[in-house]
Amino acid sequence: MTAPVPVIAIDGPSASGKGTVAERVAQALGFHYLDSGALYRLTALAALQRGEPLDDAQKLAGRAAALEIAFRDGRTWLSGQDVTEALRTEEMGVAASQVAAHPEVRARLLERQRAFRQPPGLVADGRDMGSVVFPDAPLKVFLTAAVETRAQRRHKQLMEKGMYAKMPDVVEELRKRDARDTNRPVAPLKHYSDAIFLDTTNISVDEAVASVLEEWRNRAAR
Numbered sequence: 001m002t003a004p005v006p007v008i009a010i011d012g013p014s015a016s017g018k019g020t021v022a023e024r025v026a027q028a029l030g031f032h033y034l035d036s037g038a039l040y041r042l043t044a045l046a047a048l049q050r051g052e053p054l055d056d057a058q059k060l061a062g063r064a065a066a067l068e069i070a071f072r073d074g075r076t077w078l079s080g081q082d083v084t085e086a087l088r089t090e091e092m093g094v095a096a097s098q099v100a101a102h103p104e105v106r107a108r109l110l111e112r113q114r115a116f117r118q119p120p121g122l123v124a125d126g127r128d129m130g131s132v133v134f135p136d137a138p139l140k141v142f143l144t145a146a147v148e149t150r151a152q153r154r155h156k157q158l159m160e161k162g163m164y165a166k167m168p169d170v171v172e173e174l175r176k177r178d179a180r181d182t183n184r185p186v187a188p189l190k191h192y193s194d195a196i197f198l199d200t201t202n203i204s205v206d207e208a209v210a211s212v213l214e215e216w217r218n219r220a221a222r
């Protein structure tokens, strides 16, 4: 029997820095990287482009199954169209969170996500990477930070992209998104006991990356 391809699963709430940390860990180890949120954002975008509602679970599931996606040179393509910028807006994050609450959509995206598990390894980030998609991942991390810190990070990101936003609105949006992702019955955002808890409120990205890499090396040495 060959050993399964290793996965590092990084779960956590919005703006916790999990995407940046996951990408950097993947780079350091030469592993593939899965930004699972992008699949929910793409499903939302595909529906919105056609003027379809975000509460029609069956139709959305069909969209999720039929997505024609390519990730190339740091850009994301949907049906041959470069949608990189359109995907990263706050509106698309909120739409993704609505789409992601439908179990039918999650079921359709499951196999697509698992297909990213290719040698030599995968670092995957999202809300349910360790809990649902890769439950056998040898390393699971729950990456979080205080909501005010996450809001400051998101605010900075938005301003850098030229998107004006007021701090109190950003905090409010994050709280709403946390509530929707945490309270949904299917694949809720949660720190499970088999994941190490990493609070980045008072640590830098470099320190968070170093800490995940150290855990990984410690496990490999056992």
Ligand code: CDP
Residues within 6 Å of the ligand: 013, 014, 015, 019, 036, 037, 038, 040, 041, 093, 096, 097, 098, 100, 101, 125, 126, 127, 128, 129, 177, 181
């Ligand atoms: O950067 P941020 O964490 O805000 O966004 P994202 O990772 O792109 O996820 C957008 C939304 O998709 C989240 O609010 C979740 O509701 C949903 N999502 C999910 O349910 N499961 C995942 N594995 C990834 C994202």
